[in-house]
Amino acid sequence: MHSSAVFLIEFGCLILGLGLLGRLAGRFSFSPIPLYLLAGLAFGEGGLLPLVASEDFVAIGAEIGVILLLLMLGLEYTATDLVSNLRTHYPAGIVDAVLNALPGAVLALLLGWGPVAAVVLAGVTWVSSSGVIARVLGELGRLGNRETPAILSILVLEDLSMAVYLPIVTALLAGVGLAAGAVTLAIALGVATLVLVLAVRYGRHVSRFVSSDDPEKLLLVVLGVTLVVAGFAQQLQVSAAVGAFLVGIALSGEVAEGATSLLAPLRDLFAAVFFVFFGLHTDPASIPPVLVPALALAAVTTATKIATGYWAARRAGIGPKGRWRAGGTLVARGEFSIVIAGLAVTAGIEPSLGPLATAYVLILVLVGPLTARYTEPVATGLTGRLRRKRSTSGAASAPGSAGAHETIDGQDIVGRT
Numbered sequence: 001m002h003s004s005a006v007f008l009i010e011f012g013c014l015i016l017g018l019g020l021l022g023r024l025a026g027r028f029s030f031s032p033i034p035l036y037l038l039a040g041l042a043f044g045e046g047g048l049l050p051l052v053a054s055e056d057f058v059a060i061g062a063e064i065g066v067i068l069l070l071l072m073l074g075l076e077y078t079a080t081d082l083v084s085n086l087r088t089h090y091p092a093g094i095v096d097a098v099l100n101a102l103p104g105a106v107l108a109l110l111l112g113w114g115p116v117a118a119v120v121l122a123g124v125t126w127v128s129s130s131g132v133i134a135r136v137l138g139e140l141g142r143l144g145n146r147e148t149p150a151i152l153s154i155l156v157l158e159d160l161s162m163a164v165y166l167p168i169v170t171a172l173l174a175g176v177g178l179a180a181g182a183v184t185l186a187i188a189l190g191v192a193t194l195v196l197v198l199a200v201r202y203g204r205h206v207s208r209f210v211s212s213d214d215p216e217k218l219l220l221v222v223l224g225v226t227l228v229v230a231g232f233a234q235q236l237q238v239s240a241a242v243g244a245f246l247v248g249i250a251l252s253g254e255v256a257e258g259a260t261s262l263l264a265p266l267r268d269l270f271a272a273v274f275f276v277f278f279g280l281h282t283d284p285a286s287i288p289p290v291l292v293p294a295l296a297l298a299a300v301t302t303a304t305k306i307a308t309g310y311w312a313a314r315r316a317g318i319g320p321k322g323r324w325r326a327g328g329t330l331v332a333r334g335e336f337s338i339v340i341a342g343l344a345v346t347a348g349i350e351p352s353l354g355p356l357a358t359a360y361v362l363i364l365v366l367v368g369p370l371t372a373r374y375t376e377p378v379a380t381g382l383t384g385r386l387r388r389k390r391s392t393s394g395a396a397s398a399p400g401s402a403g404a405h406e407t408i409d410g411q412d413i414v415g416r417t
Contacts, residue, residue: 011057014043018272029139030369031132033334034362036272040279041287041358058277065274066339067230067244068267073130073159074248075256075263086160092150092312093157099304101126107297113350116172120344123165124357125301127158129334132365136329136372147322150313151329162336163242164189169340173347198250207255219262222251241339271335278338279358281345286355294359302367305330306375320383321376328375332368337361 017039018032025032104125108118133155137143167187198206210225212218226247233243251259309327318326341357344350 007057014039014058014273014276015269018276022272031129031135031332031334031365032272033129033132033275033338033365036275037279037338037358037362040276041282041284043276043280058273058280061270061273062277062342063240063274064227065267065270065272065277066241066342067226068263069271069274069335069339070241070245071226071248072260072263072267074245075251075260077156077159077249078252078256086157089150089153089157089312092154092308092315093161095311096154096158096308097126097161099308100301103297103300103304107293108350108353111293111352113353117344117350117353119172120169120340120349120353121357123169123340124333124337124360125297127162127333127336127340128155128305128330129332129336129365129368130155130159132332132334132368133329133372136332136369140373142325142329145322145325147309147313147316147318147326150316150318151309151326154308154312154330158336159245163245166242166340166343169343173343173349204253206250207252210251210259211255215258215262218255218258222247222255222259222263223266274342275335275338278342278345278354282354282358286352287359290352290356291359294356294363297356298360298363298367301333302331302364302371306371321380324376324379325372328371328373331364331371333361333364 018036021035021039022032025035101122104121104123105118108114108121113121133151137148137151142148210218210221212221226244229247230240230243234240248256306324306327309325309330310323313323313326337357338361341354341361345354
């Protein structure tokens with residue numbers, strides 16, 4: 001009875017604290033993710049007030065949080081949209097993977113963490129935060145901008161890539177051999193392909209089976225199917241998160257819309273618990289030693305994400321201002337980076353990887369909204385200043401109409417969106 005009371009008090013205080021932190025973040029218009037991570041650090045190993053009675057429940061809640069995050073992500077896309085994005089925007093996805101995964105892998109190898117940690121850290125630095133970016137686009141009123149489809153296409157391709165990447169990481173962390181790892185990857189790819197084919201051809205029938213006019217029944221059926229599929233996926237060493245993502249893709253139309261509205265509060269609750277859980281297993285004293293590498297990695301991958309967005313928007317025919325906006329918007333990292341790092345922390349491959357990932361995400365989840373807002377005006381100002389300087393030097397060396405024409409042309413280029 002006493003332990004039950006302690007559990008209720010601890011867990012109640014945790015949820016109440018998360019609610020207040022969410023309010024605080026909303027008041028200042030930034031993502032609550034860093035505050036949730038800091039709460040986990042405060043209540044975890046080496047923190048101010050470690051949790052005892054509710055830690056096991058928080059661990060289960062964190063796993064459900066990951067599953068709901070991926071389910072809701074899948075519900076945002078139809079199988080047809082995913083296939084279309086693959087065909088049209090795959091070059092941008094390749095550029096994104098190379099520019100942003102490579103810095104993480106290189107740093108892990110330079111730190112002597114080995115190839116498995118390199119694959120994990122590559123994923124941490126690769127994937128942008130869909131949640132943070134969607135929120136930033138809405139707050140800045142850019143959902144209708146011409147560059148937004150290019151941003152969303154990169155996010156979709158990253159999400160699709162996770163269906164392949166997560167099984168690979170799961171197999172590597174489990175320490176299975178080459179043959180077993182190949183079998184795991186083949187199963188994951190086969191299941192993902194099968195789900196996409198079924199979703200394209202028979203998505204209506206799947207949605208009709210799940211559909212219900214009663215919100216309670218719809219919630220129970222969708223959540224039950226998701227947990228069962230996630231459990232089977234984990235049993236096959238594929239990844240529960242991938243299973244949940246594929247369930248989301250298979251549902252479409254009114255069912256997807258209804259499930260999204262019903263599951264959103266649950267996702268927010270358990271996702272917050274997940275971020276806290278990750279922080280619980282990170283000793284605050286372990287962060288200062290990795291702060292310099294985290295800052296360096298954040299600086300490098302901020303530049304590479306901006307370059308990725310710029311290139312993708314340029315390929316889509318967007319003008320310079322829109323290209324800079326696209327690049328700056330993609331900088332934020334968040335939920336997926338923590339999911340990937342959490343797998344490595346649970347497997348215990350490298351003690352410093354968790355603290356480094358925590359510091360890295362904390363930095364970029366705060367920097368991301370700033371780069372989204374200010375990259376374009378800063379880049380435009382610097383470009384305009386450089387063009388004026390060139391035009392002035394050109395006019396001084398060869399007086400006449402050419403210098404004036406260059407200035408006017410430069411202004412046209414800068415002002416085009």
